[in-house]
Amino acid sequence: MLDAPRLWxxxxxxxxxxxxxxxxxxxxxxxxxxxxxxxxxxxxxxRVGLGQRAVxxxxxxxxxxxxxxxxxxxxAGRPVSALQRALPNLAPERILPGDGPARWHWxxxxxxxxxxxxxxxxxAARGAREPVWLVCPDNWQVCVRHSRWTxxxxxxxxxxxxxxxxxxxxxxxxxxxxxxxxxxxAAEGLFADAHQIARHWWSTAPGTPVWHQRATEVGLNPLExxxxxxxxxxxxxxxxxxxVDYERRLVTGGDCAVVLxxxxxxxxxxxxxxxxxxxxxxxxxxxxxxxxxxSGGSRRRPQLALGPGHERSTEMAGSLxxxxxxxxxxxxxxxx
Numbered sequence: 001m002l003d004a005p006r007l008w009x010x011x012x013x014x015x016x017x018x019x020x021x022x023x024x025x026x027x028x029x030x031x032x033x034x035x036x037x038x039x040x041x042x043x044x045x046x047r048v049g050l051g052q053r054a055v056x057x058x059x060x061x062x063x064x065x066x067x068x069x070x071x072x073x074x075x076a077g078r079p080v081s082a083l084q085r086a087l088p089n090l091a092p093e094r095i096l097p098g099d100g101p102a103r104w105h106w107x108x109x110x111x112x113x114x115x116x117x118x119x120x121x122x123x124a125a126r127g128a129r130e131p132v133w134l135v136c137p138d139n140w141q142v143c144v145r146h147s148r149w150t151x152x153x154x155x156x157x158x159x160x161x162x163x164x165x166x167x168x169x170x171x172x173x174x175x176x177x178x179x180x181x182x183x184x185x186a187a188e189g190l191f192a193d194a195h196q197i198a199r200h201w202w203s204t205a206p207g208t209p210v211w212h213q214r215a216t217e218v219g220l221n222p223l224e225x226x227x228x229x230x231x232x233x234x235x236x237x238x239x240x241x242x243x244v245d246y247e248r249r250l251v252t253g254g255d256c257a258v259v260l261x262x263x264x265x266x267x268x269x270x271x272x273x274x275x276x277x278x279x280x281x282x283x284x285x286x287x288x289x290x291x292x293x294x295s296g297g298s299r300r301r302p303q304l305a306l307g308p309g310h311e312r313s314t315e316m317a318g319s320l321x322x323x324x325x326x327x328x329x330x331x332x333x334x335x336x
Contacts, residue, residue, distance in 0.1 A: 009067070009102060010047050013077030019126040020078075020086040021134070025115055026064070027057030027106065028133040029087055033076055035130065048072050049102030057133050058117075058154055061110040066095055067102035088113075088135045110135060113319070117150040117159030119143035131159075137319045140229050142173045149230055161230065165217040169230065172237035183244055186304035190247065192324035193284055194240035198232040200280040200328065201272055209271050210235075235270060239263070243284070247304050251291040260285070280326065287325050 014037045020029050034044035042054040049068040064072060069090060073080045084090045094111060096103065118132035122143060134141070140151040142163075147170055149161040163170045179187045202211065206223050211231040215222035222231070246259040260281065267277045287309060309325025317323075 009049075009071045010074045012074070014044075014075050017077045018128075020083070021118055021123055021126050021128065021132050022086055023134045023136070024087055024118070025057060025061050025110070025133045025135050026087050026089045027055070027060065027062035028115075028118075028131075029076075030062060030072070031057045032128060032130065032132070044075070045104060047075055049104050051104040051106070053106060055106040058115065058131065060106045060108050061089055061115060061135070062104055062106050063089060063094060063096050063111070064104045065098055065100070065102065067100070068104050069095060071102045113137050114139040114152045116141055116152050119146050119148045119150060120160060121146040121148070137317070137322075138229070142170070144170065144173060144177075151226060151230075153226055161218050161220070166214055166230075168234045169214075172234040176237045176240065179241065179244065183304060186247070186306050187240070187244060189306040189310040189323055189325075190243040191236065191240040192310075192320040192322075193326055194238075194243055195229070195236045195320045196324045196326040196328065197239055197280040197284060198236040199228060200326075201235075201277055202228045202232050204276060205272060238266070243288075244304070247288065247291070250288070251304070283326060 014033065016036045018029070018032050018036050030044060030048070031041050034041045037044070040054075045051060045054050048071050049064065055062075069080055069083070072090075073083055076083065084092065088094070089110065096105060113135050114137075115133045116136040116139060118134045120131070122145065123132040140149065142149055147163040149163055149169065150159050151161075153159045176187075176191060179191075201208075206212075206228070211227075212222040214231040215227040218230075220227040220230070242259050242263055246256050248254070249256045249259065263281065264274055264278075267274045288307070290307065306325070309327075310323065
């Protein structure tokens with residue numbers, strides 16, 4: 001049953017409801033609802049409450065107060081609780097403060113995360129005939145089902161990269177998901193560290209042949225930061241596996257130096273300067289000198305826990321940089 005409408009505001013849903021896409025931004029959903037019913041975005045927002053301006057949802061996110069949320073639920077023909085489960089920025093902690101009249105606001109940056117283009121095929125399966133924008137912790141995501149890499153680039157097609165020519169990226173993502181199921185949240189914390197390490201490598205050597213080739217294959221500029229997380233993704237996943245092995249050896253008293261020696265060999269195969277590439281690895285080792293095992297598991301495969309600097313990893317919240325113990329924030333505009 002839908003939530004009861006308020007005394008003021010809309011009392012009936014629009015003629016044509018739209019299906020929401022899980023993780024969709026509020027602005028993206030509202031824009032699609034307006035267009036499906038032959039309305040301009042501003043015309044629909046006039047029914048949701050008061051605000052200063054309507055913004056194209058690829059550029060900004062929309063937030064509402066409690067009354068605005070209730071008005072939107074009526075117009076969408078959905079219960080408030082269902083909208084809040086589907087659209088991250090309608091969650092209770094994202095509702096604008098105040099119990100006054102219904103209102104909405106479009107700040108230029110989401111409160112948390114990034115506006116990332118959704119997979120066009122996933123969106124089409126839910127009846128979307130235009131680009132859908134998702135709220136993601138990082139400025140990219142992978143769709144395994146349709147072999148798509150999408151990011152926060154703007155334009156009709158700029159945010160979608162097909163992975164047909166880069167099967168190693170898709171394979172790496174599937175290995176990452178499998179490792180998460182086997183190891184638990186610690187695997188994601190260690191992947192966050194590996195991603196930071198790989199980004200450090202890319203920032204100092206973006207022209208590394210394997211990364212240059214991948215970017216070229218999908219029509220990206222190898223030296224632009226947009227290409228970075230895509231082109232080094234397989235290496236980041238590989239390094240994450242090595243870090244899991246290192247942590248297990250640390251817990252069981254194994255030889256951790258074996259892992260570092262193996263990484264030296266792999267760095268050479270990737271065409272990286274081994275001496276320079278060791279720098280972020282040394283930083284990581286300094287922060288992972290002491291084991292932090294969880295109870296349970298076997299001696300061979302103990303359950304792992306991560307120490308200081310990984311508090312957000314246990315929550316599976318925030319960006320990879322936020323969940324890593326490695327503190328650097330590299331320039332994302334371009335490679336130096």
